Amino acid sequence: MSSKKVLFSGRFSPPHPGHVCQIIRLAKKYGAVKVVILDYPERRFSISYTEMIFKEIFADIKLNVEFIVNKTHFAEITKEEVYMYDCDIYASGNQKVLRHMEVIGVPCIFVEAAYQYSARDIPVKD
Secondary structure: OOOEEEEEEEOOOOOOHHHHHHHHHHHHHHEEEEEEEEOOOOOOOOHHHHHHHHHHHHOOOOOOEEEEEEOOOOOOOOHHHHHOOOOOEEEEOOHHHHHHHHHHOOOEEEOOOHHHOOHHHOOOOO
């Protein structure tokens, strides 16, 4: 495991096993993940519902994961805003966002689309 901090954003509306799987994988690989839940009109489920689900799921999982709410879509965020999260790398499966991060000079990695996972894929054992 590296000691980097990863930033991972999305609507997570609703949060599903694929999102959980990606967050766990990123935390195990890099050491820490800041998950930014995007709050804007295209949401299907409320921010409070999404936060509640994530906090319940991660309550007993001993990983360094933090949940934050933001209204700025990461395809439009500035480099300064990204670095306010104090992270080393941005992770996403959204190609538009990854291209934007590359343009503004933020190190980023591609992660598989979360919808490809199911509950049986969640890596709960070390």
